[in-house]
Amino acid sequence: MHAQHTALHNELHARPPIYFEGPACLHHYAFTLEGDDVTTLLNRLAELTEVAVTPDQVQQIVSCQGCLVKWERHTEFFTLTIKHDNNSNPRIWPTPPTFLARLLADVADKIISASVLRVETANRWAGSVEAYGLDQPTGSQVGGGDATVWSDFNLDDQQRNRLLMVNDNLDSYRLGRMARRLFDIETYRIMAMLALPEAKALSSELQHYETELSALSHQHAEQHTSPAEPLLNALTLLSAKLERCGVQTRQRFSATDAYANIVLARINELREERIGNYPRLGMFILRRFEPAVRYCDAMNRRVETLATSATRLNDLLRTRTQVEIERQNYKILQSLDARASSQLKIQKAVEGLSIIVISYYIFSLMKLGLESLRALGVDIEPNVAASVIAPLSALIIAILTWRIWKVKKH
Structure with a gap:
């Protein structure tokens, strides 16, 4: 067992x-x-x-x-x-x-x-x-x-x-x-009935919270261009207050609902029948008891409804904030893209200038070499020098260009 x-x-x-x-x-x-x-x-x-x-x-x-x-x-x-x-x-x-x-x-x-x-x-x-x-x-x-x-x-x-x-x-x-x-x-x-005094005290407090939530909702609907952070902070504080109300009253209201069900069950078990013109016990109790229970239940549902409304408004504000952040990120990415494009253009210009400088340096070295040979008594024809120097210079420039491209690709 x-x-x-x-x-x-x-x-x-x-x-x-x-x-x-x-x-x-x-x-x-x-x-x-x-x-x-x-x-x-x-x-x-x-x-x-x-x-x-x-x-x-x-x-x-x-x-x-x-x-x-x-x-x-x-x-x-x-x-x-x-x-x-x-x-x-x-x-x-x-x-x-x-x-x-x-x-x-x-x-x-x-x-x-x-x-x-x-x-x-x-x-x-x-x-x-x-x-x-x-x-x-x-x-x-x-x-x-x-x-x-x-x-x-x-x-x-x-x-x-x-x-x-x-x-x-x-x-x-x-x-x-x-x-x-x-x-x-x-x-x-x-x-x-223990919940009835709490429900009455809660009613005025919830009225204040409803007014505050209505003002925040109106502010959110009308002021789309204003910063969302102050509104979000106020709404977060209101949500915390509503959650506190729910935590403080939820157990009492739940107990009231359970006790009320027992009362209704016991009255049904009496199997009452009317005596003359006297009001029945169960009818007398329910006529005054049920409205109080319904009032407590209404206060409980009112707290839950306010908390749900505050949560929805909070979600809308967070969505609005997220959209603003995404818009800012998009602008930042556009700026970075423009900056990268500018840097690429500058880099291409520098690469071109580097090839021109290196080419000029090579031709200068070759000219210096030819002048040195002429000073040593070696006379080279211009056509011969051109046929040798031109392909060699083109090969050297091609090798430099390939190396620059390979480094950039890496």
């Missing part, structure tokens, strides 16, 4: 929900904790529950003082779910068990999502959603009509979102999965 066969197969059983019978009350918290902070929180939780935690665990369900406690590690956050019976606390919306109060207080500033789910049976609930203090509630029949879920999506005095589930025909397994879906919707919805 492959070394990771067992681990990959067991992913099918990873992160099981808490299976329970109603009535009950569940508290769910999500913390923006990572690394050593999660380890510290788990060590405190292990001290409370007296159950050890191994480093490679990603989730665990333990019992403590009559409650079920489940924790889970996630990529960006950590979740904690506590389940206890309604009978153990007379309040409609009870607080978490006392043994967890200090644990939650120590990491209160890291709680990104807090929800409380009260599960009642159809034969013992109050009969009216208003009796549970929900103001202008939304509600849906879920699980094919086997349960009803209510919420007003308003935070209580403990900053928790309250959910009421009236169970008609869900067994413990379906009830646990339904509670898990509701908590997933709340947790991933809040995590997806």
Whole structure:
């Protein structure tokens, strides 16, 4: 078997929900904790529950003082779910068990999502959603009509979102999965919304970059004769700023897209049906959640579009600069060609003068030789001297010309 066969197969059983019978009350918290902070929180939780935690665990369900406690590690956050019976606390919306109060207080500033789910049976609930203090509630029949879920999506005095589930025909397994879906919707919805403040802050910054890019584009289109270097430097700086924006926001926007898909999937899994004139939970969430997600996606695409436009303009400027360089090189080559042609003409003139000088020198030497012979008493006829000197001189000049040509060719 492959070394990771067992681990990959067991992913099918990873992160099981808490299976329970109603009535009950569940508290769910999500913390923006990572690394050593999660380890510290788990060590405190292990001290409370007296159950050890191994480093490679990603989730665990333990019992403590009559409650079920489940924790889970996630990529960006950590979740904690506590389940206890309604009978153990007379309040409609009870607080978490006392043994967890200090644990939650120590990491209160890291709680990104807090929800409380009260599960009642159809034969013992109050009969009216208003009796549970929900103001202008939304509600849906879920699980094919086997349960009803209510919420007003308003935070209580403990900053928790309250959910009421009236169970008609869900067994413990379906009830646990339904509670898990509701908590997933709340947790991933809040995590997806983390990108919204960044998107709003990014909007004004991108407006400035768009104005700057528009000015550079206009300058490039209108000033073809001006030097390209200042424009290229400004555009390079703008491209660096846009790339910085992309690097800073890409991970957050990608996470938002992934979390939003999970929220949509969990809402579809509820299989909602309308209750009277009450708005459905999923419709209420999506009506306000989807525009925020689309806005974040629009900001992400806006950054990519600006970066692409800046890259195209940068390419045009570099092409323009390259054309200018090629034009300058062409002029330089033309100048070099003209200079080489002039040098060739001068060289030919020098070669001709050299042959004339050498010929004159040869004739002078021959004349001097004839005069020397005449002084020694050797009288040579002019016709004889001419018939000897002329071919000899022509041969010498031909040899010199051939040598010059051979050297030049080499």
